[in-house]
Amino acid sequence: VRATRGGEEVRGYVPSMGQIFLRRFQMVTQFRQALEEGQISVHYQPKVSLPSKQVLGVEALVRWQHPEFGRLDPDEFVPAVEAAGLIGVLTGFVLEQSLIRVRKWMDEGLRIAAAVNLSVRNLADTDFPAKVVEALRKFDVPPELLTFELTESGVMADPQKALPILRELHALGIVLAVDDFGTGYSSLAYLRQLPVDEVKIDKSFVLGMGTDLGDLAVVRSIVELGHSLGLTVVAEGVEEDIARDQLEAMGCDVAQGYLISRPLPEDRLEAWLQARTARSVSRQTEAVLTL
Ligand code: C2E
Numbered sequence: 001v002r003a004t005r006g007g008e009e010v011r012g013y014v015p016s017m018g019q020i021f022l023r024r025f026q027m028v029t030q031f032r033q034a035l036e037e038g039q040i041s042v043h044y045q046p047k048v049s050l051p052s053k054q055v056l057g058v059e060a061l062v063r064w065q066h067p068e069f070g071r072l073d074p075d076e077f078v079p080a081v082e083a084a085g086l087i088g089v090l091t092g093f094v095l096e097q098s099l100i101r102v103r104k105w106m107d108e109g110l111r112i113a114a115a116v117n118l119s120v121r122n123l124a125d126t127d128f129p130a131k132v133v134e135a136l137r138k139f140d141v142p143p144e145l146l147t148f149e150l151t152e153s154g155v156m157a158d159p160q161k162a163l164p165i166l167r168e169l170h171a172l173g174i175v176l177a178v179d180d181f182g183t184g185y186s187s188l189a190y191l192r193q194l195p196v197d198e199v200k201i202d203k204s205f206v207l208g209m210g211t212d213l214g215d216l217a218v219v220r221s222i223v224e225l226g227h228s229l230g231l232t233v234v235a236e237g238v239e240e241d242i243a244r245d246q247l248e249a250m251g252c253d254v255a256q257g258y259l260i261s262r263p264l265p266e267d268r269l270e271a272w273l274q275a276r277t278a279r280s281v282s283r284q285t286e287a288v289l290t291l
C-alpha cells in the first residue's frame with residue numbers, strides 16, 4: 001500500500017488473505033517447538049484490592065516472541081492454537097508456570113493467587129479437572145490460590161458440556177471468574193446459574209467511564225449486580241486515577257490495569273512486588289516515627 005503524507009511517500013504493509021492464512025498455518029505448526037524453545041512465556045499482571053491496595057493475585061497472560069513475526073498477541077495466536085486442538089498444551093503450560101510462581105511466593109510467606117484464562121475448548125475436555133488436581137498436588141498449592149477466568153460466550157457456546165466441568169472445578173475449591181462481563185449476552189438470570197465467585201467488568205466500560213455516562217452506568221450496575229449475587233467484582237482496564245477513585249467509591253472490590261502495573265515478565269514482577277513491599281514497610285516506619 002502506498003500513500004503520500006506531506007509530500008513524503010509512506011509505505012504501509014497490509015497482508016493479503018494468503019499471507020494471513022500462511023501466518024496462521026505457521027503459528028499452528030510451530031507452536032509445540034516454540035514452547036520447547038522458550039519463545040512462549042507468561043507475563044503477570046497484579047490485581048489489587050480496593051481500597052487497601054493489597055496485592056491479592058496476578059493474572060497470567062501468555063506471550064509469544066516469534067523469531068520472524070516478532071511479538072504476537074494472544075488475541076492473534078490463541079484462536080489458532082485452539083482451532084488446531086492444541087489449547088490443552090497451552091493451558092497446561094500457563095497453569096504450570098503460574099503454580100510455580102504461587103508456590104515460590106508461598107515459600108516466601110506471601111499469599112498471592114494466580115488467575116489463568118481458560119478457553120471454551122478446555123471445558124470440553126472431561127479430564128480437565130483431574131489434570132488440574134494433579135497440577136495442584138504437584139506444586140502443593142491450595143485450590144483457593146488458583147482462579148480460572150472464562151468468558152460468558154465461552155460458557156454459553158456449549159453449556160451442556162461446560163457446566164458440569166465448571167461445577168467440578170468449583171467443588172474442588174478453585175475460584176471461578178467471568179471475564180469481559182458486559183460484552184456478551186450477559187444477563188442476571190444467566191449469571192445466577194453459573195458456579196462463579198468473581199465477575200470482571202470488561203475494560204471497554206472501565207476505559208470509557210470517565211467520559212461516557214453510559215459506560216459509567218454499566219460499571220455501576222455491574223458492581224451492584226455482582227454484589228447482590230455475593231460475587232467479588234473486579235474492574236480491568238484501570239488506567240487513570242479518576243477511574244480508580246470512582247470504582248473505589250462505588251465499592252468495586254478489586255482493580256487491575258496499567259495504572260497499577262502492566263503485565264510483567266516474572267523477573268520484573270518480582271522487582272515490582274519488592275519495591276511495593278519496601279514502600280509499604282517504610283510508610284509504616286514513618287507512621288511509627290511520627291507518632
Ligand atoms: P483478558 O483475559 O480480558 O485479559 C486482559 C487484557 O487486557 C490483557 O491483554 C491485558 O494486557 C489487557 N490490559 C490490562 N490492563 C489494561 C489497561 O489498563 N488498559 C488496556 N487497554 N488493556 C489492559 P492481552 O494480554 O493482550 O490478552 C488478551 C486476551 O487474550 C485476554 O483477555 C485473554 O482472553 C486471552 N489470553 C491471554 N492469555 C491467555 C491464556 O493463557 N489462555 C487463553 N485461553 N487465553 C489467553
Ligand code: MG
Nearest residue numbers: 059117149179
Ligand atoms: Mg482474563
Ligand code: MG
Nearest residue numbers: 179180202236
Ligand atoms: Mg477481560
Ligand code: MG
Nearest residue numbers: 075151179180
Ligand atoms: Mg479479553
